[in-house]
Amino acid sequence: MCGIAGFTTNNPSEAELDMVKSMVSAMHHRGPDAQGALLLHGAVMGHARLSIIDLSEAGNQPFVSEDGRYALVFNGEIYNFQILRKQMEEQGIRFRTQTDTEVVLALLIHEGVNAIEKLNGMFAIAFWDNEAGTLDLIRDRIGKKPLYYTEQDGQLIFASELKAILECPNVPREIRPDAVYDFFAYQYVPDPKTIFKDVFKLEPGSHLHRTRAGLIKTRRYWSPEIGEPEPISMENAKAQLLELIEDATKQRMISDVPLGAFLSGGVDSSGVVAMMAKGGQTVTTCSIGFKEKDFNETEFAQAVADQYLTDHRVHTVRDGVAERLLDICRFLDEPFADSSLVPTFLVSELARQDVTVALTGDGGDEIFAGYQKYATDWRENQLRNKFPSAFRTVMGQLAPALRRVPNKHLRRAGSLMHSLSLDPAKAFYVTNTSLDDHIWQLLLNDDFRQTLGDYHPSQLTERAYHQCDSKDHLSRLLYTDMHTYLPGDILVKADRMSMANSLELRSPLLDYRIIEFANRLPSHLKFDKGEKKIVLREALSPLLPKEILNRKKMGFSTPLAQWLRGELKDIAEIYIFKNGHGLAQLFRKESVKYVWDQHQSGVFDHAAILWGMLIYEIWWKRVVALEY
Known part of the structure; x- marks a missing residue:
């Protein structure tokens, strides 16, 4: 895995070369083995x-064609x-290295940029044509590899990480208000x-x-469309x-460096490990556990490790989260x-101690309907269809009062009534967010409320839901998650946390052929009356222990509520109250204290919004206030 950076320029100079070198240096963790930068005829490109x-060394980048016309930097x-x-x-094209980078460059040169559809992989590509003065930026189908860009003073600047773009002094750090609201609603800023x-x-x-004249055009060359299902047994x-x-899985095991796997003990990662072990080789597997039993899956991971005789290692998170948080x-x-960024x-x-590449089970839940939220939504939709709209309207009017009472059973009843009062798309947003609208409005200060106007993050979920080219409700939910939660949360977490340790992650279940196959399946083969990931479990059943196939999904979650009342309490108080300068631009301090006290009392669980405040303030202090 790598990091790429660069920008277009009318006057390439040593100063601009130094700037790209700084951009690359900011991403050293993505590529510690070699860093390079190159001046071209209208652009500067760099690579870690x-x-x-x-x-x-023949594989180092930027990679330039033999005639000097084309240059490429490639991550993935x-x-x-x-x-x-x-x-x-076979067509007479000759290669001078064994890298996939040279293959990508040759493909783009000889067949044009539309040939990217032939690539099966994860990638972020910048392709420069010295003669035409054009720049092409390309991102993989599902969004495994990041690619940021901005246009400043006639320049198009790009990089694998935002921190590299911020190395350029002409890039302003003006916060986008609706993105802040999105963050607190979804826990990430969506593409x-x-x-x-x-x-x-x-x-x-x-x-x-981007043309020589500076005209920019973007197109979507692939999307996880669903359409009408194909009949299949x-x-x-x-x-x-x-x-x-x-x-x-076999394709993703090609590597010239040590390779292993993440093993959570769930169906997805266990299935990947089973496939890796088919060739008879010993697989290195890594698991994370927690001292809190409700969040610990290590016994299930151990069962798979024992079955396939893997070289297994486990790290249990007991204490020290607060000490590691700022570094992470x-x-x-x-x-x-x-919050699962911490165990990730x-x-x-842990894995990087022994391997440079690790395979994961990412993607199985979003593609084959593995999350509990799909079962929750199904049950609620069953109820929703039994009540007339007028009655559901009354439910919606009664729900807010119930959702604010101390009794947790009444609060749950209020949440259910609120969800039933909504249309299916808006209800799925409620399922996808832990941000209560009442709490949000309580927290907002007048200035930020006015800045936001009538914007609401639910627009993103509702837009994706209604853009789906299928009338099937489950298909629309999966489509929505494949366009939002998967690239915005799961893949961002996987990329940033693995790259922080110079570790490459590969996800067989996110092969675009598997996505397209799954999207053509009838919904009942994926989910039926609360049973989740049916076809995937059935396919893997000969390979996995029954306790793995039949157990309730735990998810890669953390004891966040307990952490904020214990392990993280002190650091949260420092950043939210003693510092809190970034938060002060958004929220009323007395309301923040009210929410904090409710959580500390144990009567209410406000872990999600408080954790979001802690993360936001840590980020604001480092990136906006520049107080490292």
Whole structure:
């Protein structure tokens, strides 16, 4: 894995070369093996390399064509590069290295940028044409690899991480208000927004083209569309899916450095480990556990490790989260509050002691309907359809009062009534957020309330839900998560926390062929009356212990409420109350104290909003106030 950076320029100079070198240096963790920068005829490009394929210096970037016309910087891995290379060699094209980077460059030169659709992998690409003066930025289909960009003073600036773009002095750090609201609602800032007004993320499956004259055009070359399901039996679906997973895993095991796997003890990661062990090799597996039993999955991971005789190692999180938090947050360039970033960082740190590449089970829940929220939504939708709209309107009017009472059973009843009063798209937003509108309005100060106007983050969920090209409700939920939660949360967490440890993660279940196959399946093969991930479990059933297949999903979660009353209480009080200068621009201090006291009493659980405040203030102090 690597980091890329660069910008277009009318007057390439040594000063601008030094600027790109600074951008690359800011991402040293993404590529500690080699760093390079190059002046071109209208652009400067840089690269930080984590060597995975062809460890020789010949694989260093920027990579320039033999005639000097084209240059490329590339972050990621192309899993079918050997097939593409062989096809091009049969056409007379010759290669001087064993890298997938050279294959990507040759493909773009000889077949044009539209040939990116032939690539199977995770990637962020910057492709420069010296003669035409054009720059192409390309991001992989589902958004595994990040790519930020901004246009300043006629320059197009790009990088793998926001911190690299902020190395450029002409990039303003003006906070985008609606992105702040998004962050507290979703725990991340969704594509294509960033926390800053004038900086953007290139959306997954997108291609940006910039002409010599500075005209910019973007297009979506791939999207996880669903459409109408194709008729197929369970037996055929199982067989085809198993074949796809086996091939996707095999492709992701190509590496010139040590390779292992994350093993949570869930169906997805356990299935990947089973596939890796098929070849008879000993797999290095890593798991994270917690001292709190309700959050600890290590016994299930151990069962899989025992079955496949893996070289297994476990790290149990007992104490020290507060001491590690500031260090971990250094790798977050914008606010990000999925608390499982902590165990993801720690398991990446553990894995990096022995391997440079690790396979994961990411994607199975979003593609095959594995989350409990889908079951919750199904039950609520069943109830919603039984009540007339007028009655649901009354429910919505009664719900707010119930949701604020101390009795937890009445609060749950109020939450259910609130959800039932909404249309399915808005109700799914409520399922996806832990931000209570009443608490949010209580916290807002007058200035920030006025700045936000009538904006509400639910617009993002509702837009994705209604854009889905299927009338099936579950399909719309999965489509929504594949366009929002998966690229905005899961893949950001995986990329930043693994790259913080110079570790490359690969996710077989996110192979685009598996996504397209799953999206063509009838919904009942994925989810039926509360039973989740049906076809995936059926396909993997011969390979996994029954206790793995049948156990209730725990999820990669953390004891956040307990942490904020114990382990993280002191550091949270310091940042939220003693510092709190970033939060003061958003919230009323007395309301923040009210929410804090309610949580500390144990009567209410405000862990999500308080954790978001802590993360936001740590980020604001470091990135905006520049108090490192």
